Structure formats: C-alpha cells, structure tokens
Amino acid sequence: MRGVITGGNVKVLGRAVHSLSRIGDELYLEPTDCGLSLRSVNSSRSAFASFLFAPLFFQLYELGEPQPFRCKVLMKSFLGVFRSLPSLEKSVGKCLILLKPSANRLVLQLHCKYGVTKTHNLVFQECERLQAVFDTQHCASSLCAPARVLAEAVVHFPQTLAEVTLGVGPGGKISLQNYVEDEMELKKTMVTELWLSEDEFQRVAVTPGSSITFCLKEFRGLLTFAEASNLPLTIHYDVPGRPVIFTLEDSVLEVHLVLATLLDPKSDLQPAMANGSVSHLPLPSDDPPDDLESYMVAMETEEEPEVPPSPTFPLHTPCPVQSDPEEEEEEEEGAVPGTPPHKKFRSLFFGSVLTPGEPSLAPTQEVLAEDSDNDS
Structure with missing residues (x-):
C-alpha cells in the first residue's frame, strides 16, 4: 500500500491519531478499495473508534499486493510521528505512507520545509479484522x-x-x-x-x-x-x-x-x-455461551463472511491482546479516569455483561486444585 497526503490533510490525519490514542494502545490499519481504515479498541472492549479515509483524501492512493492485508502497530510509536500538531501545519508539506508486508515495516515519511525529510520505520504485526458490532x-x-x-x-x-x-x-x-x-x-x-x-x-x-x-x-x-x-x-x-x-x-x-x-x-x-442473548445484534451462533472466554473461542472458530467493510461493522473481532498485570496496575494509578473496567458496562464485542464479584469458570479453564475430602 502506498499513499501520499498533502497540505492540510496531514494535520487532519494527525488529529485522527490523537483521537484514537484516547481509545487504545494499538492502532489497526487496513487498506481497502474504500480507503485506509484506522481503528482502535480499549482493553476492556467497551470503546471502539474507526476512521476511514477515502481515496480522495490522498493525492496518491495505491493498494498494491497482497490483498486483503491487515496489521497493527503500537499507538505510542504511530503517535510519535504526529506528536506536534502545530509543527505539522507549519513545516510539513507532504506525508508518505508506505506499507511493506514483505519487510514487516510501515514507513511514514514527512517531507518538511527546506528539503528536510523525516523517515519513521515502524514494525507492525499482521492481525485479524477489528470490527465492532453495532447498527x-x-x-x-x-x-x-x-x-x-x-x-x-x-x-x-x-x-x-x-x-x-x-x-x-x-x-x-x-x-x-x-x-x-x-x-x-x-x-x-x-x-x-x-x-x-x-x-x-x-x-x-x-x-x-x-x-x-x-x-x-x-x-x-x-x-x-x-x-x-x-x-x-x-x-x-x-x-x-x-x-x-x-x-x-x-x-x-x-x-x-x-x-x-x-x-x-x-x-x-x-x-x-x-445471559448474552441480545436479539438485535448478530452473534456467531444461535446459542452463545454465557462466559466470556468460551464466547471468544466461538468467535475465533467462526468462519469470517466474505463481505466488504461497511459502517455497520458486522464482522468478528480478534482476541484481546494479553498484557502484563503489573503494567496495567501502573497505568491505572497514573491514568486519567476513562472507561471503568469493573462496572456493569456491556462488552460491544461479546454481547455479555461483566459483573464484579460474580466470576464464572469457563468450560475450557483447567482446575488447578480440586476440593479435598474434608472440604464441604
């Protein structure tokens, strides 16, 4: 994929990245015939954002091969390219976005005044399509x-x-x-x-x-x-x-x-x-399991329908990325309150309710210590 953004559209892209950075720690990219899609989701799966830039947004937009191709990068790395919005407007005249699947590199090149060129090489990871379920x-x-x-x-x-x-x-x-x-x-x-x-x-x-x-x-x-x-x-x-x-x-x-x-x-x-039975949202099966983990497994095994991306986002989502619990605790202490993960917020992706104090054991979870004969 190759795209060239010029003029004030460079700052528009920067604003979009700043907005997505309030959602999650990873940025999902998907170039399609409809344009370049940038998406993000938070760790508790209760907030999802999508920006779709049409081909007319670019001065040059080429999909290239292979197609379809989806990847994700760290939000912090991508945000660092567009950290200073005033500087983008004053000094940057053109932005080149080059996606190289063979080299596992996402190249962002900023062409600034006086012939200065800033090149950022970001490592990406291939991933499944990230979609929220709503209409x-x-x-x-x-x-x-x-x-x-x-x-x-x-x-x-x-x-x-x-x-x-x-x-x-x-x-x-x-x-x-x-x-x-x-x-x-x-x-x-x-x-x-x-x-x-x-x-x-x-x-x-x-x-x-x-x-x-x-x-x-x-x-x-x-x-x-x-x-x-x-x-x-x-x-x-x-x-x-x-x-x-x-x-x-x-x-x-x-x-x-x-x-x-x-x-x-x-x-x-x-x-x-x-019970996870929301009738107006499409679910992977007619009888979805009650617990979150087995529901995720059901979504993984479900075959993805071959339909083009649409604003209603009807398709499935990948598994949440596992993170270090110690890092999460440090982030919670210093972060501005956002989406509280422990309240009764409904997951947009799994159609279930996570209620604190009422854990349920998934069928796929292994029992590490069984009850002894003396326990009742």
Whole structure:
C-alpha cells in the first residue's frame, strides 16, 4: 500500500491519531478499495473508534499486493510521528505512507520545509479484522448538533470526571449531568447539570424520558477532532446497556465512535444481557455461551463472511491482546479516569455483561486444585 497526503490533510490525519490514542494502545490499519481504515479498541472492549479515509483524501492512493492485508502497530510509536500538531501545519508539506508486508515495516515519511525529510520505520504485526458490532438503524433515538455546541457543554465538567449522563427532559430539552454511582455520595459530590434547548441541535429524534451514561474521556477526544474539522456530530443510542454510536461524515472521511453505556439496575434488559442473548445484534451462533472466554473461542472458530467493510461493522473481532498485570496496575494509578473496567458496562464485542464479584469458570479453564475430602 502506498499513499501520499498533502497540505492540510496531514494535520487532519494527525488529529485522527490523537483521537484514537484516547481509545487504545494499538492502532489497526487496513487498506481497502474504500480507503485506509484506522481503528482502535480499549482493553476492556467497551470503546471502539474507526476512521476511514477515502481515496480522495490522498493525492496518491495505491493498494498494491497482497490483498486483503491487515496489521497493527503500537499507538505510542504511530503517535510519535504526529506528536506536534502545530509543527505539522507549519513545516510539513507532504506525508508518505508506505506499507511493506514483505519487510514487516510501515514507513511514514514527512517531507518538511527546506528539503528536510523525516523517515519513521515502524514494525507492525499482521492481525485479524477489528470490527465492532453495532447498527445505527436499530437505535431508537438520534441527535445531531454542531461539535462546537457539545464541546462548549462538556468543558464545564472536570477533566477527571469518568462518566456523563445524557438525558431528555420536559419539552424535548437535552441534559448533560455528571454521573454519581453511589447515591450516598450525592451529598458529598458537586453535581453539574446543563440543559440544551432543541434549537441548539440540527436534528432531534429522541424517546421522551430516555437517558444513557457513557464515558467522557473518549467522547472528549472525538469532540476535539470534530470541532477542529468543523463537522456536525450525530449521536445514535437506544436503551441503557446498549452501545451509543457517535458518527462524523464527510465526502472524504467517515468516523465512528462506539461506547458502552451503563446498565440501568431497574431495566428489564439486564437479565437478558447477562445471559448474552441480545436479539438485535448478530452473534456467531444461535446459542452463545454465557462466559466470556468460551464466547471468544466461538468467535475465533467462526468462519469470517466474505463481505466488504461497511459502517455497520458486522464482522468478528480478534482476541484481546494479553498484557502484563503489573503494567496495567501502573497505568491505572497514573491514568486519567476513562472507561471503568469493573462496572456493569456491556462488552460491544461479546454481547455479555461483566459483573464484579460474580466470576464464572469457563468450560475450557483447567482446575488447578480440586476440593479435598474434608472440604464441604
């Protein structure tokens, strides 16, 4: 694959990488006839983002051989190429992206002023297609607003805030409120609530009284990109527990951000989701297992359908990358709160609910120590 990006599009690519860096630690690349796709997913599989750059986005776009080809690189390495956005706009005139499968190298070459050329050789790893399972057509509510409106609304919330609740109030007004998990903490916590009138939005088609709670960290990253690109942001959502989808569309760009939403304890949907039986999402089998590990095995053995990539992302996903537990603990201590992995957030990829304190043993797990005769 060979692509050449010129002018202001180099900074657009840089903004996209910065937005994806808020999601996961790995960047998935897939060149197709529809363009170059950049995707990322977080470790808990509750946040997924996809940027599809059409061939018209490039000055030159050649697929090459072999096809199809998919790979992933470390996000930190790719982000280092586009670390300084102001510098990209002032000094970089052209960016060359060269994917060399035979050499296992991804070459990023920045052509700067005064004849300076910066070449970055990144090592990649071949991988399966990364796809989230969602469909905006099944969402009961949708909102469309200029990114500036939503960016000015969330600026009132602190950077350390983990989740925010979006709801519909009387008269069709849209509210944004910081989420407090424990009702006993309401007396000790400052609650910020903003109301936006229907006139602030370009389109409002929502269910009266509906509300969802999602993570703010990933949402801020998309808002920054959307505001800088001057694109309207569309929000598709259904009931609590089902994913909320944020979309940006342009003639040369298509963006999707999928976030898990917090389950409503009073909702009737919770028992069904706990059993992994979500009817409106395509599943690999008619009777999926309840536990996460065996579900992943079922997805691995399922044959991938031969269909072209689409905005609905109907295909399966690879297994999550195993990481060192000690490194995860260090990251959790110093990181800004993002998607909490221990709450009842539904996995977008496996259609199940991970509930703390209720572990289940997968059939494929080996019992290392059996009960003795004296144990009851």
